[in-house]
Amino acid sequence: MRSPDEKKKEAIFEATIKLVNEIGFAAASVAKIAKQANVSPATIYTYYKNKEDLLVSSYIEIKKRKASASMDGFDESSPLKESLRKVWDNSFEFIAKNKDYFQYVEQFTNSPYHDLVDDSQSTAIFQPFVLALEAGAKQKIIREVDFDILTAFALHPITILSNVRASKDVKMTRKNIAVAFEMAWDAISQNEN
Amino acid sequence: MRSPDEKKKEAIFEATIKLVNEIGFAAASVAKIAKQANVSPATIYTYYKNKEDLLVSSYIEIKKRKASASMDGFDESSPLKESLRKVWDNSFEFIAKNKDYFQYVEQFTNSPYHDLVDDSQSTAIFQPFVLALEAGAKQKIIREVDFDILTAFALHPITILSNVRASKDVKMTRKNIAVAFEMAWDAISQNEN
Amino acid sequence: MRSPDEKKKEAIFEATIKLVNEIGFAAASVAKIAKQANVSPATIYTYYKNKEDLLVSSYIEIKKRKASASMDGFDESSPLKESLRKVWDNSFEFIAKNKDYFQYVEQFTNSPYHDLVDDSQSTAIFQPFVLALEAGAKQKIIREVDFDILTAFALHPITILSNVRASKDVKMTRKNIAVAFEMAWDAISQNEN
Amino acid sequence: MRSPDEKKKEAIFEATIKLVNEIGFAAASVAKIAKQANVSPATIYTYYKNKEDLLVSSYIEIKKRKASASMDGFDESSPLKESLRKVWDNSFEFIAKNKDYFQYVEQFTNSPYHDLVDDSQSTAIFQPFVLALEAGAKQKIIREVDFDILTAFALHPITILSNVRASKDVKMTRKNIAVAFEMAWDAISQNEN
DNA sequence: GATGAATGAGTGTTCATTCAT
DNA sequence: CATGAATGAACACTCATTCAT
Numbered sequence: 001m002r003s004p005d006e007k008k009k010e011a012i013f014e015a016t017i018k019l020v021n022e023i024g025f026a027a028a029s030v031a032k033i034a035k036q037a038n039v040s041p042a043t044i045y046t047y048y049k050n051k052e053d054l055l056v057s058s059y060i061e062i063k064k065r066k067a068s069a070s071m072d073g074f075d076e077s078s079p080l081k082e083s084l085r086k087v088w089d090n091s092f093e094f095i096a097k098n099k100d101y102f103q104y105v106e107q108f109t110n111s112p113y114h115d116l117v118d119d120s121q122s123t124a125i126f127q128p129f130v131l132a133l134e135a136g137a138k139q140k141i142i143r144e145v146d147f148d149i150l151t152a153f154a155l156h157p158i159t160i161l162s163n164v165r166a167s168k169d170v171k172m173t174r175k176n177i178a179v180a181f182e183m184a185w186d187a188i189s190q191n192e193n
Numbered sequence: 194m195r196s197p198d199e200k201k202k203e204a205i206f207e208a209t210i211k212l213v214n215e216i217g218f219a220a221a222s223v224a225k226i227a228k229q230a231n232v233s234p235a236t237i238y239t240y241y242k243n244k245e246d247l248l249v250s251s252y253i254e255i256k257k258r259k260a261s262a263s264m265d266g267f268d269e270s271s272p273l274k275e276s277l278r279k280v281w282d283n284s285f286e287f288i289a290k291n292k293d294y295f296q297y298v299e300q301f302t303n304s305p306y307h308d309l310v311d312d313s314q315s316t317a318i319f320q321p322f323v324l325a326l327e328a329g330a331k332q333k334i335i336r337e338v339d340f341d342i343l344t345a346f347a348l349h350p351i352t353i354l355s356n357v358r359a360s361k362d363v364k365m366t367r368k369n370i371a372v373a374f375e376m377a378w379d380a381i382s383q384n385e386n
Numbered sequence: 387m388r389s390p391d392e393k394k395k396e397a398i399f400e401a402t403i404k405l406v407n408e409i410g411f412a413a414a415s416v417a418k419i420a421k422q423a424n425v426s427p428a429t430i431y432t433y434y435k436n437k438e439d440l441l442v443s444s445y446i447e448i449k450k451r452k453a454s455a456s457m458d459g460f461d462e463s464s465p466l467k468e469s470l471r472k473v474w475d476n477s478f479e480f481i482a483k484n485k486d487y488f489q490y491v492e493q494f495t496n497s498p499y500h501d502l503v504d505d506s507q508s509t510a511i512f513q514p515f516v517l518a519l520e521a522g523a524k525q526k527i528i529r530e531v532d533f534d535i536l537t538a539f540a541l542h543p544i545t546i547l548s549n550v551r552a553s554k555d556v557k558m559t560r561k562n563i564a565v566a567f568e569m570a571w572d573a574i575s576q577n578e579n
Numbered sequence: 580m581r582s583p584d585e586k587k588k589e590a591i592f593e594a595t596i597k598l599v600n601e602i603g604f605a606a607a608s609v610a611k612i613a614k615q616a617n618v619s620p621a622t623i624y625t626y627y628k629n630k631e632d633l634l635v636s637s638y639i640e641i642k643k644r645k646a647s648a649s650m651d652g653f654d655e656s657s658p659l660k661e662s663l664r665k666v667w668d669n670s671f672e673f674i675a676k677n678k679d680y681f682q683y684v685e686q687f688t689n690s691p692y693h694d695l696v697d698d699s700q701s702t703a704i705f706q707p708f709v710l711a712l713e714a715g716a717k718q719k720i721i722r723e724v725d726f727d728i729l730t731a732f733a734l735h736p737i738t739i740l741s742n743v744r745a746s747k748d749v750k751m752t753r754k755n756i757a758v759a760f761e762m763a764w765d766a767i768s769q770n771e772n
Numbered sequence: 773g774a775t776g777a778a779t780g781a782g783t784g785t786t787c788a789t790t791c792a793t
Numbered sequence: 794c795a796t797g798a799a800t801g802a803a804c805a806c807t808c809a810t811t812c813a814t
Contacts, residue, residue, distance in 0.1 A: 391773080425774080427775090427776085
């Protein structure tokens with residue numbers, strides 16, 4: 001069971017995400033976040049060094065949760081395609097359940113705040129997946145290209161298709177996910193002969 | 194009576210983009226933008242209704258420029274793959290030349306400001322390209338899927354691979370562009386048999 | 387017939403009164419007055435030295451018009467009570483026809499601007515009336531008291547009863563005016579014996 | 580946690596009245612009031628919602644104080660004339676002691692701010708007096724006329740004669756008050772036969 | 773004479789943060 | 794640990810006024 005303090009910290013965390021999503025970084029003042037979390041502005045400063053720390057910490061926290069969720073049940077011994085599919089399904093499930101987290105990350109990632117963050121902690125969780133991709137490349141299952149190019153097709157479509165702002169109309173039904181995944185796989189797989 | 198100074202407006206426009214990219218929407222105050230543009234803060238209000246108008250107008254201006262650049266030399270009679278390739282090359286060229294414009298758009302798109310914008314004006318320019326895609330789908334050259342899913346593989350990789358924040362390490366050399374384009378085409382083309 | 391210039395000046399005058407009544411001295415900016423009068427802000431400065439001059443001049447102009455209207459048809463040879471009644475009727479008529487002028491004066495009078503004004507010009511018009519009062523006092527028709535005390539009962543009730551803000555509910559019908567006038571007369575007349 | 584400082588609030592209140600009287604609503608900026616009260620501009624906003632609230636609250640506060648002072652020692656069983664005289668004496672005493680309060684109210688009353696105020700709270704204190712007047716009217720001691728007409732002669736002369744701006748020259752000595760009161764009584768009393 | 777562009781100085785207000793309790 | 798009071802600094806924006814045309 002959580003201590004009363006942890007509850008307060010969680011309340012501040014949730015209030016931050018809610019407010020930033022609703023009114024943006026600029027308008028989400030410490031005072032407003034405090035009110036939303038039902039604490040005094042001063043209280044926030046007992047948990048976070050300053051506003052920047054609050055925003056960055058919240059981002060990192062989400063990234064961690066998302067990374068573990070995405071890698072849940074990942075099995076290195078499975079075929080690469082199945083592994084990748086697992087990550088896709090996990091990701092869509094996590095995003096569907098945590099739209100607010102996802103939206104916060106999107107906004108944060110494209111802001112100057114992002115430069116302050118060291119992503120290594122959360123990317124570490126993906127390590128097994130990275131290794132699997134590299135192995136696949138060596139085995140000529142998938143293309144041997146820069147890692148960033150690979151993920152542009154293998155992973156980024158997930159976030160693009162989940163982004164309410166970018167893709168207003170598509171509902172990511174099970175069928176749509178399946179099709180999109182096949183497209184991703186076609187993109188990265190070394191199938192031409 | 195003085196006549197309006199187009200140079201001054203352009204200076205404000207450029208200053209806005211520069212500052213927003215460097216320090217973000219929140220920190221880019223009207224006063225700072227004015228100083229950067231070498232005008233009085235009050236002068237900005239003779240060209241724009243308010244800060245929001247300044248930011249939104251700047252966004253729209255960029256979108257327009259980018260849209261026409263992307264569609265430059267687009268030929269409806271060419272084969273779809275060539276047309277798409279043309280858009281890719283145009284886009285990468287434009288982005289390479291205007292990294293600051295591009296960065297501004299990325300940040301703007303993922304901010305609450307974006308909800309205020311009606312994108313129809315700039316997307317209108319893409320109309321011939323949209324028609325070409327639809328024709329390609331009907332002719333079974335490319336997959337028949339939701340338009341947003343299609344662009345997630347046919348166009349979005351361009352912006353992802355150009356994004357300095359997301360892809361720090363890859364240089365989009367001519368070769369890398371060629372490979373990435375092939376992957377995009379594999380994703381969308383109806384090549385399974 | 388007025389020259390085009392005079393029309394413009396009158397437009398500025400009317401715009402000033404309208405706006406000050408609607409939003410008050412503080413909010414009635416030169417720019418807004420200019421817009422209301424359909425001229426450029428700079429144009430106002432060709433007719434008035436500055437904003438203070440505009441407000442004060444408008445006040446004086448109204449005072450003049452009101453003073454002459456009040457004294458219209460004043461006959462020194464009439465009995466004092468009749469003369470006073472004439473002033474009452476004239477005043478109520480003027481105010482009824484020019485509620486906006488009246489309201490402007492009320493607001494102006496109770497503002498620090500009023501200290502800047504030399505009222506002698508407009509009060510000069512009342513001179514015959516003042517003399518009549520003084521004569522009445524000497525003849526023991528009315529009380530011999532300080533002039534300001536006299537007018538507090540003989541004239542001020544007119545403005546009080548006309549003031550929309552102060553007296554919301556009373557309609558100054560002919561009958562109400564008659565009664566109020568009798569009260570005023572009872573107050574000032576030397577009727578005790 | 581600091582406790583609220585009543586002294587500070589009073590200082591802001593007094594500074595507001597002083598400055599508004601000296602330079603008017605328009606020129607009395609929050610910054611100037613803060614400086615006069617020896618607090619930070621931001622501090623004013625911990626006690627008042629905004630400038631309007633500051634001005635309106637100050638007005639209401641004065642009205643309350645004035646209303647109770649005016650009704651001090653009011654005795655319903657006394658003859659009406661005595662009761663009214665009591666109110667006159669109380670009022671002149673209060674105004675003499677608090678010229679600044681009075682001046683503030685005068686300016687406020689004739690400004691657009693006044694429309695925002697619900698006067699019922701302060702007028703409630705006058706209720707016994709209102710009832711006494713109504714009783715007097717029924718007993719034919721005073722005229723049966725609209726309440727606003729009655730007060731235009733029974734009460735308004737007090738404020739007119741106290742108004743420095745309107746009546747520059749008269750000193751309201753005990754004797755002058757006595758005379759003026761008799762005039763007021765003559766105006767409202769039903770003595771003609 | 774008339775104007776829209778331009779601006780330094782100021783507006784009311786909110787900010788992130790600190791501090792005494 | 795938690796807080797509301799307090800604030801200097803900054804915010805977006807408007808002001809009265811000037812100036813070149």
